[in-house]
Amino acid sequence: MHDSTKRCTCCVLSENFPKIEFDEKGVCNFCREELYHSTEKSYIDEATRAISEMFEKERGKAEYDAIVCYSGGKDSTLTLKLAVEKYKLKVLSFTLENGFTSPEANKNIERVVAALGIDHITFRPSKKFMRELYKVSSIYEIYNKKTLTRISANCNSCISIVNNTALKYAIEKNIPFILSGFTLGQIPLNAIYYKTNYAFLKESRQSTMDKLTDLLGDDVHKYMGISDRVIEQVKTYPVNINILCLESHTEKEIVDEILPLGWVPPKDVDGCSSNCRLNAFNNYVHETKYGYSPYELELSHLIRKNLLSREEALHKLLDQPMDQIRYAMKDLHIDESQLPRFKVQ
Amino acid sequence: MKTEVLTKESIQESFLEFLCQQFLVEREDIELEKSLVDTGIIDSMGLIEISAYLQREYDIKITEEKMNRNNFGSVIKIVDFVIREKL
Numbered sequence: 001m002h003d004s005t006k007r008c009t010c011c012v013l014s015e016n017f018p019k020i021e022f023d024e025k026g027v028c029n030f031c032r033e034e035l036y037h038s039t040e041k042s043y044i045d046e047a048t049r050a051i052s053e054m055f056e057k058e059r060g061k062a063e064y065d066a067i068v069c070y071s072g073g074k075d076s077t078l079t080l081k082l083a084v085e086k087y088k089l090k091v092l093s094f095t096l097e098n099g100f101t102s103p104e105a106n107k108n109i110e111r112v113v114a115a116l117g118i119d120h121i122t123f124r125p126s127k128k129f130m131r132e133l134y135k136v137s138s139i140y141e142i143y144n145k146k147t148l149t150r151i152s153a154n155c156n157s158c159i160s161i162v163n164n165t166a167l168k169y170a171i172e173k174n175i176p177f178i179l180s181g182f183t184l185g186q187i188p189l190n191a192i193y194y195k196t197n198y199a200f201l202k203e204s205r206q207s208t209m210d211k212l213t214d215l216l217g218d219d220v221h222k223y224m225g226i227s228d229r230v231i232e233q234v235k236t237y238p239v240n241i242n243i244l245c246l247e248s249h250t251e252k253e254i255v256d257e258i259l260p261l262g263w264v265p266p267k268d269v270d271g272c273s274s275n276c277r278l279n280a281f282n283n284y285v286h287e288t289k290y291g292y293s294p295y296e297l298e299l300s301h302l303i304r305k306n307l308l309s310r311e312e313a314l315h316k317l318l319d320q321p322m323d324q325i326r327y328a329m330k331d332l333h334i335d336e337s338q339l340p341r342f343k344v345q
Numbered sequence: 346m347k348t349e350v351l352t353k354e355s356i357q358e359s360f361l362e363f364l365c366q367q368f369l370v371e372r373e374d375i376e377l378e379k380s381l382v383d384t385g386i387i388d389s390m391g392l393i394e395i396s397a398y399l400q401r402e403y404d405i406k407i408t409e410e411k412m413n414r415n416n417f418g419s420v421i422k423i424v425d426f427v428i429r430e431k432l
Contacts, residue, residue: 018369144387194393204392
């Protein structure tokens with residue numbers, strides 16, 4: 001395993017990560033100052049208490065207590081298991097089939113929902129739209145730079161559709177909670193649970209939606225927009241909750257928890273994904289455009305929490321199969337020359 | 346939670362410090378009277394982060410109804426909102 005990138009000697013943040021500075025020992029300012037990853041126990045304790053109270057109050061009132069965004073990956077599989085077995089919620093499992101899900105991940109979804117005995121729905125957007133969305137997300141600057149410190153543009157496009165679709169289902173079925181499998185490091189500490197003013201959220205996403213509409217047409221609103229009708233119609237919006245943030249599992253512990261459900265690690269994905277065959281390409285695009293991996297922040301957080309060794313994190317970052325990158329470029333009709341190149345400032 | 350006497354100036358100073366640290370921007374990038382979203386400083390998740398920061402720092406309750414452009418439309422509006430909530 002050879003890594004020629006200059007990185008922090010404690011975590012895996014690299015020299016091109018925004019605002020990074022190294023001291024004489026090669027330790028980055030994020031490790032020194034705990035920027036981004038302050039996991040104050042009081043925050044977690046308060047979230048644990050608040051989430052338990054919310055579940056207690058709403059459990060059993062609607063057809064489903066929660067809709068769980070389920071990708072088939074290991075984190076969302078554990079989220080689903082915890083929702084059903086630990087929190088005793090009646091859940092509706094929901095998968096967005098983006099056209100690049102590993103066949104083994106699809107089998108995992110089948111096996112896990114069967115083992116948990118829960119209802120499941122899959123939404124499969126037009127393959128043509130998804131290809132075009134991924135293509136423009138790869139080539140153009142669509143999203144806020146801060147957003148892209150945590151996630152690749154293509155993953156963000158996909159997750160926007162997941163969130164939007166889950167919200168529509170939740171509103172339609174009066175489901176009080178939307179559960180996702182994000183962990184700390186992927187989201188800010190104070191986003192463990194939150195409610196949003198969707199009218200303001202819609203305004204805040206206007207510039208992104210305008211860019212996407214210019215490039216892709218009005219279908220963008222169908223898949224990623226929040227309609228005025230929905231906003232006017234709804235009195236109370238669901239609460240978004242990331243219950244995995246309350247847990248402290250190593251990757252091995254997560255896998256050990258979900259293996260009894262019939263979950264099998266897919267072999268046709270990169271080191272940072274356990275369900276998506278587009279992820280290697282997404283990371284490649286991000287590194288080409290910005291000079292660092294979209295997983296550096298998350299993996300560095302896990303290292304600081306002693307949930308992952310630095311060596312394991314490096315192994316994940318460097319496990320980017322070229323065959324998957326080439327496959328995605330061919331499928332999306334993207335030429336290498338179309339990708340903007342990162343320039344050292 | 347802040348316990349010292351709050352003034353517009355002190356709230357603004359603390360808030361700008363928070364923005365610079367959390368959103369990887371320099372002070373000179375922040376236009377006080379313009380929307381933080383429109384100027385690309387924050388995204389929709391940033392609104393959640395700011396809301397949680399204000400609730401924690403100033404012990405105020407921010408319901409989703411209060412997260413609107415009148416209250417969160419700029420640094421100045423956010424500071425004024427905190428002052429109103431603390432009255």
